[in-house]
Amino acid sequence: MEEEGEEARALLAGGPDEARSGAPAASQVLSALCDPSRLAHRLLVLMLMCFLGFGSYFCYDNPAALQTQIQRDMQVNTTKFMLLYAWYSWPNVVLCFLGGFLIDRVFGIRWGTIIFICFVCIGQVIFALGGIFNAFWLMELGRFVFGIGGESLAVAQNTYAVSWFKGKELNLVFGLQLSMARIGSTVNMNLMGWLYSKIEASLGSAGPTTLGATLLIGGITCILSLICALALAYLDQRAEKILHKEQGKTGEVIKLTDIKDFSLPLWLIFIICVGYYVVVFPFIGLGKIFFIEKFGFSSQAASAINSVVYIISAPMSPVFGLLVDKTGKNIIWVLCAVTTTLVSHMMLAFTMWNPWIAMCLLGLSYSLLACALWPMVAFLVPEHQLGTAYGFMQSIQNLGLAIISIIAGMILDTRGYLFLEVFFIACVSVALLSVVLLYLVNHAQGGSLNYSTRQREEMMVSHTE
Amino acid sequence: MCSCGESRRGWGPYAPSPVLFLSLFVSAAPFGLLGEETRQVSLEVPGWPDHPQNLLHIRAVGPNSTLHYVWSSLGPPAVVLVATNTPHSVLSINWTRLLSPEPDGGLAVLPKDSIQFSSALVFTRLLEFDSAASGAAAEPPGKPYPPYSLAEFWWNNITDSLQPATLSATFWGHPARDPAGTFANGSLAFRVQAFDRAGRAAQPPRLLHTADTCQLELVLAGASPRGNRSLFGIEVATLGQGPGCPVIQERHSIDDEYAPAVFQLDQLLWGSPPSGFVQWRPVVFSQEQADRDSALSCQASPLHPTLAHSLPPTLAHSLPQSPVVQAFFGPQQNYCTFSLTFGASTGPGYWDQHYLSWSVLLGLGPPPVDALSPLILGIMAVALGAPGLLLLGVGVALLLHRTHPSEYRSIT
Numbered sequence: 095m096e097e098e099g100e101e102a103r104a105l106l107a108g109g110p111d112e113a114r115s116g117a118p119a120a121s122q123v124l125s126a127l128c129d130p131s132r133l134a135h136r137l138l139v140l141m142l143m144c145f146l147g148f149g150s151y152f153c154y155d156n157p158a159a160l161q162t163q164i165q166r167d168m169q170v171n172t173t174k175f176m177l178l179y180a181w182y183s184w185p186n187v188v189l190c191f192l193g194g195f196l197i198d199r200v201f202g203i204r205w206g207t208i209i210f211i212c213f214v215c216i217g218q219v220i221f222a223l224g225g226i227f228n229a230f231w232l233m234e235l236g237r238f239v240f241g242i243g244g245e246s247l248a249v250a251q252n253t254y255a256v257s258w259f260k261g262k263e264l265n266l267v268f269g270l271q272l273s274m275a276r277i278g279s280t281v282n283m284n285l286m287g288w289l290y291s292k293i294e295a296s297l298g299s300a301g302p303t304t305l306g307a308t309l310l311i312g313g314i315t316c317i318l319s320l321i322c323a324l325a326l327a328y329l330d331q332r333a334e335k336i337l338h339k340e341q342g343k344t345g346e347v348i349k350l351t352d353i354k355d356f357s358l359p360l361w362l363i364f365i366i367c368v369g370y371y372v373v374v375f376p377f378i379g380l381g382k383i384f385f386i387e388k389f390g391f392s393s394q395a396a397s398a399i400n401s402v403v404y405i406i407s408a409p410m411s412p413v414f415g416l417l418v419d420k421t422g423k424n425i426i427w428v429l430c431a432v433t434t435t436l437v438s439h440m441m442l443a444f445t446m447w448n449p450w451i452a453m454c455l456l457g458l459s460y461s462l463l464a465c466a467l468w469p470m471v472a473f474l475v476p477e478h479q480l481g482t483a484y485g486f487m488q489s490i491q492n493l494g495l496a497i498i499s500i501i502a503g504m505i506l507d508t509r510g511y512l513f514l515e516v517f518f519i520a521c522v523s524v525a526l527l528s529v530v531l532l533y534l535v536n537h538a539q540g541g542s543l544n545y546s547t548r549q550r551e552e553m554m555v556s557h558t559e
Numbered sequence: 560m561c562s563c564g565e566s567r568r569g570w571g572p573y574a575p576s577p578v579l580f581l582s583l584f585v586s587a588a589p590f591g592l593l594g595e596e597t598r599q600v601s602l603e604v605p606g607w608p609d610h611p612q613n614l615l616h617i618r619a620v621g622p623n624s625t626l627h628y629v630w631s632s633l634g635p636p637a638v639v640l641v642a643t644n645t646p647h648s649v650l651s652i653n654w655t656r657l658l659s660p661e662p663d664g665g666l667a668v669l670p671k672d673s674i675q676f677s678s679a680l681v682f683t684r685l686l687e688f689d690s691a692a693s694g695a696a697a698e699p700p701g702k703p704y705p706p707y708s709l710a711e712f713w714w715n716n717i718t719d720s721l722q723p724a725t726l727s728a729t730f731w732g733h734p735a736r737d738p739a740g741t742f743a744n745g746s747l748a749f750r751v752q753a754f755d756r757a758g759r760a761a762q763p764p765r766l767l768h769t770a771d772t773c774q775l776e777l778v779l780a781g782a783s784p785r786g787n788r789s790l791f792g793i794e795v796a797t798l799g800q801g802p803g804c805p806v807i808q809e810r811h812s813i814d815d816e817y818a819p820a821v822f823q824l825d826q827l828l829w830g831s832p833p834s835g836f837v838q839w840r841p842v843v844f845s846q847e848q849a850d851r852d853s854a855l856s857c858q859a860s861p862l863h864p865t866l867a868h869s870l871p872p873t874l875a876h877s878l879p880q881s882p883v884v885q886a887f888f889g890p891q892q893n894y895c896t897f898s899l900t901f902g903a904s905t906g907p908g909y910w911d912q913h914y915l916s917w918s919v920l921l922g923l924g925p926p927p928v929d930a931l932s933p934l935i936l937g938i939m940a941v942a943l944g945a946p947g948l949l950l951l952g953v954g955v956a957l958l959l960h961r962t963h964p965s966e967y968r969s970i971t
Contacts, residue, residue, distance in 0.1 A: 446813065511822075512931075533953065
């Protein structure tokens with residue numbers, strides 16, 4: 095590290111005076127910040143990376159945070175309200191395959207990030223204008239544009255992380271980025287309702303204009319993210335010049351023809367993924383009114399409990415990640431997560447027990463599932479097909495989310511929350527069935543999915559021998 | 560429409576046992592509990608020459624009992640509920656006395672000793688509040704406008720709206736004197752429906768009804784509100800039991816299948832069952848197409864004793880007296896009143912469509928209890944059963960397999 099630092103300092107010749115040795119302590123700190131090879135500079139970059147995604151995660155769940163207000167001001171039923179989530183998901187059914195390609199081949203990471211985040215900003219502005227002009231179709235359009243940028247931005251964010259931190263603090267960085275995303279969602283859930291009431295007080299009345307103004311102010315977080323993207327692009331370019339660092343690439347190679355080679359266990363994992371995530375995100379999207387009506391929560395308390403899944407997932411994701419890494423046995427962990435989710439939804443549906451219990455369980459199982467499910471793909475697919483497999487997984491996840499969001503809204507309007515919860519329980523049970531089948535198929539085929547870490551290490555040794 | 564129901568299921572202390580959560584796993588249970596009881600229901604409009612027809616007699620005959628519902632718009636809209644333990648009881652009306660200023664004894668159910676329970680509801684006043692004024696100047700729901708006394712309404716001829724096929728009839732009314740013209744295009748309607756068997760309406764709130772019950776749908780349509788954000792309400796009077804008043808129970812349930820996002824059922828019980836009940840969901844609808852978009856909340860005030868009618872009419876709380884109630888119960892009765900307010904000051908309301916509809920179920924005997932629908936139970940049985948069985952199978956297979964030594968090490 096020290097030698098690298100010296101080398102970089104030499105390269106920084108012609109830079110500001112502070113770079114020279116013998117400068118005061120403050121200048122040394124500054125020089126460390128400006129020096130791409132130093133830890134201090136990487137931390138600066140890390141901070142920018144974290145805030146890069148903050149805006150999009152903050153705005154993604156704006157509808158959930160303002161469900162009552164949106165349905166009241168725009169006079170839409172739940173089915174139409176859930177279209178706001180569906181429209182976000184539709185572009186990503188395709189873009190999950192294209193995001194990596196666009197970054198690698200067309201825009202490059204820097205311009206790619208800036209362009210994606212511009213889509214996010216413009217989408218949010220259109221979304222807010224839909225409120226101001228009292229045009230729901232405009233809001234839907236806004237969410238569509240927002241969706242074009244949203245998921246691809248996450249790909250870009252990961253690419254940046256790999257490019258700057260590979261071989262250094264990469265896992266920590268991924269963890270922090272995920273935590274930051276969850277913080278964005280949480281802050282949104284708890285802030286937007288309050289912001290709405292403040293604007294309502296200053297404008298004198300509630301209505302589409304108030305809604306639009308609230309969303310527009312929420313959009314400031316996207317501008318913040320855009321500034322981060324611009325700063326990152328500048329620093330990345332500078333680092334490229336100084337360190338001769340290559341521009342980051344996702345390295346994803348998508349070959350749709352690979353899909354025909356996908357094995358049965360992989361398809362089962364896809365089913366688990368769809369069956370599981372559709373009971374988490376659409377539920378959170380619709381949860382606020384559920385907690386108000388069924389459990390008599392205040393609007394603020396309902397927002398808080400609705401965001402608890404994200405709050406728990408922020409610190410628990412790294413913990414569970416470590417746990418799964420240390421123990422292996424991924425299928426058993428997935429089974430635990432899916433069963434816990436089933437129990438938590440049954441508690442929400444059939445009991446009047448304090449919903450904090452069920453929601454905390456849901457938060458824990460959600461974090462556990464993410465840590466245990468996604469890595470299994472890497473055990474099943476040769477490395478050159480990983481990009482396609484993950485792209486496909488995200489794509490059908492988005493397809494599932496889009497379709498189930500619409501169905502969930504329709505069920506809620508016609509048959510109420512109990513039936514909706516029963517529908518979600520049926521979805522989890524499909525996931526549960528698939529987990530058990532996955533266990534059986536893996537067992538029968540002698541697959542490696544459920545090996546403990548020790549068994550995996552032994553396998554590695556035997557292979558290298 | 561036959562009296563062939565099981566004899567033990569007539570009027571009497573046989574309550575269908577509430578279906579518990581546990582029945583979730585016994586999916587056949589709810590089928591047997593509902594819908595077996597039938598009654599022979601007849602709607603009759605007794606008349607008197609040269610007098611508007613404003614009395615509706617619903618007679619529901621079961622194998623061992625007869626229920627009488629006497630609806631009337633003579634004075635404020637009111638209903639007298641009478642349960643008797645014989646299939647042969649009849650309503651007797653002494654018109655000259657009923658229409659006189661002292662109607663006591665003008666209405667009777669004979670034989671008198673067959674009467675097991677009787678009570679009455681009177682819809683006394685239509686309330687209106689200025690919700691914009693709530694908060695600073697007045698308590699919610701807001702500053703009250705002078706209420707419309709329903710005793711001073713003009714009501715239609717009930718025969719014109721009688722629909723024997725659906726066992727329903729509608730009382731339409733508007734103020735007899737309407738100087739401000741607020742009801743120029745509007746009306747207040749009481750749609751009464753009786754049932755000969757258990758079932759559920761097609762439109763929310765889809766209250767579960769039985770042959771012992773009668774449904775009232777109250778519809779306010781087209782009347783001009785006196786403020787921009789007027790909330791309407793209705794004042795209801797009932798007979799007190801002894802010195803106190805009945806209480807309104809708020810029952811919370813997990814089941815909102817029939818009224819989406821409404822997890823509460825309010826009911827007023829007259830004494831301990833089997834007596835009678837009034838049951839409603841705290842929801843009103845602001846459009847004819849009753850669905851979740853048009854659902855508004857509905858708040859009920861607690862019941863409180865109200866002074867009798869004999870006091871000077873200038874007194875604010877004096878109740879308009881219903882001749883039919885007085886004719887059946889006599890003049891000395893304790894009344895209890897409560898009011899319902901429809902909607903809230905924010906969000907959608909009457910002002911959007913100039914329409915409000917509130918449904919309530921009146922009945923004799925124990926109130927019907929909702930059970931989880933067969934569809935929900937079926938889905939749950941499959942959703943839990945399939946993975947459960949598979950897991951069990953895997954568990955058993957694993958146990959059997961454990962007896963063989965693992966072959967994993969031999970590969971390496």
